[in-house]
Amino acid sequence: MILVLGGTGEARRLASELPDVISSLAGRVRTPRLPPGQVRVGGFGGPEGLRQWLLSNKIDAVVDATHPFAARMTATAAKVTAEESIPFVVLRRPGWAPGPGDDWHWVDSVAEAARNLPAERVFLTTGREELAEFADLGNWFLARSVEPPEPPMPRRLQVVLDRGPFTVEDELALMHEYGIQALVTKDSGGDMTAAKLTAARALKIPVVIVRRPPLPDGVSTVSSVEEAVSWVRGIAEA
Structure with a gap:
């Protein structure tokens, strides 16, 4: 089972392209756009809450496809998955760059x-x-x-x-x-x-x-849904 930390368009696309996915939404919006498949809404209760949830739900890997500014969730997920040896990757779309005429x-x-x-x-x-x-x-x-x-x-x-x-x-x-x-x-x-x-x-x-907050040290990253799908399939094959 794959946990997708969601709330973004990329997370919804990822949930539609992978089997055996549970999507997690923070719950800050009362009527969120729900991805396909299983969905949980709300916080985990900090690092220990996330740890127990991952273990009790037998999560095989975690894809963090949250907003680039969801720094606390990303840091918590990176820490807990590293401690439990659960594969973890951050999906981050490329940032913006100014072009001619921009101020x-x-x-x-x-x-x-x-x-x-x-x-x-x-x-x-x-x-x-x-x-x-x-x-x-x-x-x-x-x-x-x-x-x-x-x-x-x-x-x-x-x-x-x-x-x-x-x-x-x-x-x-x-x-x-x-x-x-x-x-x-x-x-x-x-x-x-x-x-x-x-x-x-x-x-x-x-x-x-x-500017975006920095990612935790040592985390793996991908920049597109396609790359995230390939990463998940590689974990499954391994």
Whole structure:
């Protein structure tokens, strides 16, 4: 049995291409997009909870296909699987790289992004749980979320409830409607959420991008669903 730590488009694809998969979702969204097959929702209760779950469910290998910023889950999974000699691989889509016409400003955290906003009217796409970092600022903010955010939040905040993926035309229309002057985002990578970057380039607005947290030392990585499938099949053959 393979455990896929999910919540991403890659995780859903992986679950559809492999037999004997259990997908695990963090449960932060009340109505998540469920992958095919068996699904569990919610945390494991820390390292010991994860250890007992892996052993009791006779998991043969773990694929971490979580969001690139789910650093705590990745670190926990890497530690526990190493201690229990369970094969473990991290599936991470390639990060973004600026192109001609981009005005990108890299930072190491959302808190640093909040200290380096280049404009008054800002489109925040760092996630509803990160809005607290901007709560004390006087800028005007637009935030898009699947579910309503909870305090603390910026006092000048417009929330748009919507679920992607979004096209470049969608993002251009949204940024025009709200007079956006800067974009703040995380280096999620991949094509599914890159439309906002293309729109920012077309509008010539600056983008503040939070770098990904480093992966734990020594973990194996793949960069595509196809590579992850091959890795799992190699484990099965071994």
